[in-house]
Amino acid sequence: DGIRFDVSRKMRTGFPEAVLASGKSDDDLVDIILDVRDVIVTRLPGERFEAIRDRVEHLREDGYRVDYHERARVLVVKSGKPATIGRVGVLAAGTSDIPVAEEARVVAEEAGCEVMTAYDVGVAGIHRLIEPLREMLEADVRVLIVVAGMEGALPSVVAGLVHVPVIGVPTSVGYGVGEGGFTALNSMLQSCSPGIGVVNIDNGFGAAVLAVKILRAME
Amino acid sequence: DGIRFDVSRKMRTGFPEAVLASGKSDDDLVDIILDVRDVIVTRLPGERFEAIRDRVEHLREDGYRVDYHERARVLVVKSGKPATIGRVGVLAAGTSDIPVAEEARVVAEEAGCEVMTAYDVGVAGIHRLIEPLREMLEADVRVLIVVAGMEGALPSVVAGLVHVPVIGVPTSVGYGVGEGGFTALNSMLQSCSPGIGVVNIDNGFGAAVLAVKILRAME
Amino acid sequence: DGIRFDVSRKMRTGFPEAVLASGKSDDDLVDIILDVRDVIVTRLPGERFEAIRDRVEHLREDGYRVDYHERARVLVVKSGKPATIGRVGVLAAGTSDIPVAEEARVVAEEAGCEVMTAYDVGVAGIHRLIEPLREMLEADVRVLIVVAGMEGALPSVVAGLVHVPVIGVPTSVGYGVGEGGFTALNSMLQSCSPGIGVVNIDNGFGAAVLAVKILRAME
Amino acid sequence: DGIRFDVSRKMRTGFPEAVLASGKSDDDLVDIILDVRDVIVTRLPGERFEAIRDRVEHLREDGYRVDYHERARVLVVKSGKPATIGRVGVLAAGTSDIPVAEEARVVAEEAGCEVMTAYDVGVAGIHRLIEPLREMLEADVRVLIVVAGMEGALPSVVAGLVHVPVIGVPTSVGYGVGEGGFTALNSMLQSCSPGIGVVNIDNGFGAAVLAVKILRAME
Amino acid sequence: DGIRFDVSRKMRTGFPEAVLASGKSDDDLVDIILDVRDVIVTRLPGERFEAIRDRVEHLREDGYRVDYHERARVLVVKSGKPATIGRVGVLAAGTSDIPVAEEARVVAEEAGCEVMTAYDVGVAGIHRLIEPLREMLEADVRVLIVVAGMEGALPSVVAGLVHVPVIGVPTSVGYGVGEGGFTALNSMLQSCSPGIGVVNIDNGFGAAVLAVKILRAME
Amino acid sequence: DGIRFDVSRKMRTGFPEAVLASGKSDDDLVDIILDVRDVIVTRLPGERFEAIRDRVEHLREDGYRVDYHERARVLVVKSGKPATIGRVGVLAAGTSDIPVAEEARVVAEEAGCEVMTAYDVGVAGIHRLIEPLREMLEADVRVLIVVAGMEGALPSVVAGLVHVPVIGVPTSVGYGVGEGGFTALNSMLQSCSPGIGVVNIDNGFGAAVLAVKILRAME
Amino acid sequence: DGIRFDVSRKMRTGFPEAVLASGKSDDDLVDIILDVRDVIVTRLPGERFEAIRDRVEHLREDGYRVDYHERARVLVVKSGKPATIGRVGVLAAGTSDIPVAEEARVVAEEAGCEVMTAYDVGVAGIHRLIEPLREMLEADVRVLIVVAGMEGALPSVVAGLVHVPVIGVPTSVGYGVGEGGFTALNSMLQSCSPGIGVVNIDNGFGAAVLAVKILRAME
Amino acid sequence: DGIRFDVSRKMRTGFPEAVLASGKSDDDLVDIILDVRDVIVTRLPGERFEAIRDRVEHLREDGYRVDYHERARVLVVKSGKPATIGRVGVLAAGTSDIPVAEEARVVAEEAGCEVMTAYDVGVAGIHRLIEPLREMLEADVRVLIVVAGMEGALPSVVAGLVHVPVIGVPTSVGYGVGEGGFTALNSMLQSCSPGIGVVNIDNGFGAAVLAVKILRAME
Numbered sequence A, B, C, D, E, F, G, H: 001d002g003i004r005f006d007v008s009r010k011m012r013t014g015f016p017e018a019v020l021a022s023g024k025s026d027d028d029l030v031d032i033i034l035d036v037r038d039v040i041v042t043r044l045p046g047e048r049f050e051a052i053r054d055r056v057e058h059l060r061e062d063g064y065r066v067d068y069h070e071r072a073r074v075l076v077v078k079s080g081k082p083a084t085i086g087r088v089g090v091l092a093a094g095t096s097d098i099p100v101a102e103e104a105r106v107v108a109e110e111a112g113c114e115v116m117t118a119y120d121v122g123v124a125g126i127h128r129l130i131e132p133l134r135e136m137l138e139a140d141v142r143v144l145i146v147v148a149g150m151e152g153a154l155p156s157v158v159a160g161l162v163h164v165p166v167i168g169v170p171t172s173v174g175y176g177v178g179e180g181g182f183t184a185l186n187s188m189l190q191s192c193s194p195g196i197g198v199v200n201i202d203n204g205f206g207a208a209v210l211a212v213k214i215l216r217a218m219e
């Protein structure tokens, strides 16, 4: 009790309520999943999934997919496949930024996006960026999600090179002044390349929702 | 000397370099304007425009519009009218947020957007929001720019009600813990309504650029 | 030794000293409980209660209630029931805010309040708020305690709709810029709905004490 | 245009929208005052009042009071006197905190409170506090508004001595680590005397609104 | 290797170098203790002392005291007793502040101070303070060390009542805005009672050193 | 009205209440000075003194000294000379720190200290420090007040060299990360030379009060 | 009096003490200049130079250059020309960063560096950077000073492309989260391109001193 | 997959990409090491090295050194010895700063530097510094890396005494206001000894890279 799942959110906003696992007990999670069924759970580490696995996998017998994405820490329980809505590119600056990028990828794919990815293409070796970026643009991606920790410079460089809207996702990868992701966040907000839409630190989920809303607005 | 205007930016990114007046001397501004001509100058207060007016208005004789928007503090020097690219809605929470909202409106219109506005519709009297929002959605706006200072709650409320992508613009309106706009900024980034693309504090310009890129991506 | 329980506080301020378990050893806690007896212990997690349970439950034989509220992490040792002093409403924005809301509920009830609750009614789905709020007002609640983490917008929205005084309780629920609860705190302090009395982050106890003082002042 | 005065706020929340002068032009202020008439304007420094005086004082001919309170920086335009609703005490720690205390006093009086004041009673000379506090309690004040800058300790000391609810108002009086009022604010929020309802720095207005709501809730 | 114990510090500054256990390995600690012998080790938790106990206690055979003070987390290895240099009072606001107060007490005693203590005398129940304070003054204490977390108001109140110099020691006891001890620290620095000498958060050791230097300066 | 000068403070704490000019109007200042007479006013810039000069200088006719110290921004109105209580040294790191050092000097002298000064002796040229420090110690100063902005390292170096207690006064001299004086403040609090008593940024007054209390405690 | 110019600093550290004009009165400045003569004054705005011009220009009659660099806000009073010590490159990201870059240039040239500059080459249009960078490297610059405000990404990009040591100079150019230069500072410190030596915000002077020390170390 | 090792970085910047172990799984680390081979891994604690030891040590059979430096937490896998490029001095203020100093030493040695070290020479006992510093200068070190936590004053003192460039490395050693290393960082940036090149907190690696680039630039 106490939980009021926002069942009409998909209708109102085009995107269903997702469940943020952190701060909820395993029992609460299982209750929600069994109750709502068509649902995405984010920030669910491997051990937590193992702990609830047995109580949710039987949903497969009712025709649901029960897909756990380890790197992305996302659990998907869905009964169907979404219709395709367009193409999105996801870039990550360093290898430590990949979990956040993967969270964005999985959420976007579950909403019907075709996602192209290129990871470890940060500004310390900017030549690594050019080729994957060209491929994405030629493949007609409509939105770019650019994930970066440390000094968070990648979205600025990318947004200075392309037409498509850029969504900047700062990550908490870093130490010293970069601890917690605030340096990356502020770099993206104060970018000299105007027009980057920034989401909260480590918020791959929110970046995907924004990308999906942009693609939907085009229909 | 020292200034290298980024003439190819429009071609690369779909949006020409604009000139941020703050931090530049009047002489530098006039030099750039006369040199580049098709240009938008932001953050130019009324007194500064008066100081350079005589040195730029003669461009009208060469067929340029020289339009100064007082509330928005934006100077537009352009030789033509842009082609229409779609409809954008701009909401402002309080009356003190209007200058930033107007900066977004002017920049978006100069890029070809049709802009609908509704100001002073903040969450302290949330009933004032419903009617203008309905009108915008019925008129088929494709992106909403939501400007708010103080506690910055308006984008969260709006994004919980609509399908279209929301761009959140925090303003430096506020005092005490709200001084400088950081409370509004953080509220938008940490919104429980996912999918808000946030720009820097008082950055109406950047919000408009993002809106334009989204509209362009739809073409 | 070293502990001077403030035995006259109830007489002076209308509310007895409560014991904050964090920062005290189990032995200190048991000593205080056995010594003072009529006492409320806050921030006592389940495992800590288990560790001291055997040493305090025998107080039941002396006519005391020994009630442990798990979600609220509150232990109540009392010999009687308080006289009823009025009705309080407790709202929580998200499910992760419930422990703090429950702390407020238990403490208020132990002081004689009748408490009505409505949880998971945050601004991302504002329609969920209307019905429970109406019921509370019709039931004549005299004070509303509104608990919210993330961007902390719920107290602003509620205070824009009702006559009764609103006590805002920010929680440390959130991540990135919301980590630690400062975004929620600042939103409540900088609310454009004037007249919210704010307490420290996660301080459900303090909110209840303020509510009780308000109800008492009415007598 | 752009301004939507929240005319129903009094009906909804028991307190009419007030006008915050800072961030609005003189012309905007005069427009609102002449338009709304029954209105309170806060944060209006003496020079600004002088600048608009001639354009608003003629309202007296229509039966309005036009009272400017210099120390409080508040302008009151009202056609009647409010009914009495109860007694409030206002304490200020230092002489520099008086303007904020006066803002609270004027706003509370205009809403029907009888206000008792005692200023310059801070903790550096705590003996100065006892006498005025006793008088207030004997006169049956129902709420105490306690205003303090510097280290903001006064509300803690007062709340440790009295039954009535305490509203803490931190001020920006201070320097070095006290600059801006954050030390005072945090002291009040982290008070070891539970049950203080805190408002934003320098927000005498909000403290008065909360006091009024508490008094009204008693009716 | 790498360690250069500052053997002449006592001669230069009147106080020997002490060893801060945190950040040093057990092996390093044992090496220093066996090497220097007359030494005080601070911030040594119980478990760490147990881990090295066997390797240092044999120093007793060489005529050293090896005293571990659990609450203070201080290990004293000394061959003699210091000459008496004067009387110091140590006050603590809450029970959770006692470890820091005890660190100050042990260090001061080892330098020859007679120490009087009174704990749990914070401003929420200020009457508890008066009696112990009077006793200390009558016993002719020359310096007061006042330890407080939360809002850190106790040194302000004490310094407003007494002639003797007050040393303020903020502690990291607190939560929300009080987390880490910064609220207490800032309160002491911004006190309206002038003349408090403040040391770093949780720095009972530094407070004792300052007290000792003051007492020595009197000789 | 509103001002309650703390007339018994000298008796209670050994130091009379001083008047902080900032935040008080000229009229308030004159009222207090004429009323209290034996008084010290701090933070009174030259122009403000000029503005009130005529209204206070006639006190000379009643036998008062009316001494304005320009660099220190301190006004002294006194009828006698204090008895000598001991010797204090004041060091300043840079020339820009001199005003704060002078505030300390004037206040200490007015309380009966003999003050020796050495300015511009910061750690960038540490050889400049040795000679003046030796002279002070030979002249038997009992307390050292060490004033420094920028990185605030001077008190650490001095406290590593001397027996006498060191009072650290950070100043707001600096820019970038040093802006406002927080770097200097934190350096002094986190000094690896233990036993520095720190006061608020730019608080030369408080440093002098502490020095005086230390000297008095020796009597 | 009070000023002890550090005359041996050049001998000790290879670089003479410079005079920071901010925080010093005009009279103090003139005294130092006439006294020391071979001296560089930094942070001297145009109006301040005009105010002291007449009192220092006569030094030309004694064979001194008296050169005021307006954009750099630097005054040079020197009797000779330094020997050439090597080549330095100075890059600036935006036009508003030029004053800081010029401060570095003038100071470096006065110490004997040959300086090449390229301004307005920031990452929003990264193609503008390549050509000037190539020229500098071909001309054999030994150190690069890279000046940037806003998100401060330029040093990261440059250091990812070149062998020579990079000195990063953040500037206070920016607004919102970029206000004051902390975003640029943190970006440079947390750069994913290792080996950038960072100086304080707006500290062109310090960057030049470091470049000179590096060139000298090569001799 | 996802990892694009920057193989050309050595050629472009003179220093090969190193691997930061934190944030990468053991499997990722082993993959990279076996793939790249000539590689340095930093921030690899002893337990993590033990966990992968068996999977990398067999590289010795292929002629690689596999050297794990425990204090420095650095793993070196190299097939040859670098050519000597010059001499570097590494100073550490306290014993707790040694791990960061050792990281700098190992990385510099692997790039061909001859490194001299002197640890535990901080400003609380400044006499300990003089002898080792003299030896380093006489041995002709070309760059000094100065590592310090707490108040971080050592680089200021050193840079005031020597000609050679100083690289300041703040460490996270400290507590209270020193927690995390920001006090040390800011002290170095705001040093009154100009010309210190500062790197991120705990970034011994970056300091070594900068030192190497400086030495290389001399060739």
Ligand SMILES: Nc1ncnc2c1ncn2[C@@H]1O[C@H](COP(=O)(O)O)[C@@H](O)[C@H]1O
Residues within 6 Å of the ligand: B093, B094, B095, B096, B097, B120, B124, C192, C193, C194, D016, D017, D018, D019, D020, D021, D042, D043, D203, D205, D206
């Ligand atoms: N002194 C004050 N402090 C805080 N809020 C205020 C104050 N005076 C007025 N307000 C509120 O601030 C809001 C201002 O919104 P607006 O005038 O539309 O920019 C209104 O809701 C007022 O009720």
Ligand SMILES: Nc1ncnc2c1ncn2[C@@H]1O[C@H](COP(=O)(O)O)[C@@H](O)[C@H]1O
Residues within 6 Å of the ligand: D093, D094, D095, D096, D097, D120, D124, E192, E193, E194, F016, F017, F018, F019, F020, F021, F042, F043, F203, F205, F206
């Ligand atoms: N320069 C100063 N720095 C800090 N406190 C001061 C200074 N001058 C006076 N004070 C104290 O500040 C308090 C001012 O309170 P009030 O004058 O009532 O606002 C008094 O307790 C004074 O003793």
Ligand SMILES: Nc1ncnc2c1ncn2[C@@H]1O[C@H](COP(=O)(O)O)[C@@H](O)[C@H]1O
Residues within 6 Å of the ligand: F093, F094, F095, F096, F097, F120, F124, G016, G017, G018, G019, G020, G021, G042, G043, G203, G205, G206, H192, H193, H194
């Ligand atoms: N632009 C500058 N930025 C940083 N430090 C400077 C600058 N100009 C001069 N300095 C140094 O700042 C210190 C000023 O100390 P003082 O002049 O005694 O207050 C001297 O050590 C100068 O070398």
Ligand SMILES: Nc1ncnc2c1ncn2[C@@H]1O[C@H](COP(=O)(O)O)[C@@H](O)[C@H]1O
Residues within 6 Å of the ligand: A192, A193, A194, B016, B017, B018, B019, B020, B021, B042, B043, B203, B205, B206, G093, G094, G095, G096, G097, G120, G124
């Ligand atoms: N109002 C604005 N907010 C943020 N960025 C802006 C604004 N106006 C112009 N810009 C961008 O800021 C940069 C200014 O660089 P510069 O003029 O070289 O100092 C350019 O890339 C502009 O596109």
Ligand SMILES: [Mg+2]
Residues within 6 Å of the ligand: A093, A094, A095, A120, H004, H005, H006
């Ligand atoms: Mg990589």
Ligand SMILES: [Mg+2]
Residues within 6 Å of the ligand: B093, B094, B095, B120, D004, D005
């Ligand atoms: Mg409004």
Ligand SMILES: [Mg+2]
Residues within 6 Å of the ligand: A004, A005, A006, C093, C094, C095, C120
């Ligand atoms: Mg929910």
Ligand SMILES: [Mg+2]
Residues within 6 Å of the ligand: D093, D094, D095, D120, F004, F005, F006
């Ligand atoms: Mg006073």
Ligand SMILES: [Mg+2]
Residues within 6 Å of the ligand: C004, C005, C006, E093, E094, E095, E120
């Ligand atoms: Mg207690």
Ligand SMILES: [Mg+2]
Residues within 6 Å of the ligand: F093, F094, F095, F120, G004, G005, G006
């Ligand atoms: Mg100097």
Ligand SMILES: [Mg+2]
Residues within 6 Å of the ligand: B004, B005, B006, G093, G094, G095, G120
């Ligand atoms: Mg530019």
Ligand SMILES: [Mg+2]
Residues within 6 Å of the ligand: E004, E005, E006, H093, H094, H095, H120
């Ligand atoms: Mg040591």
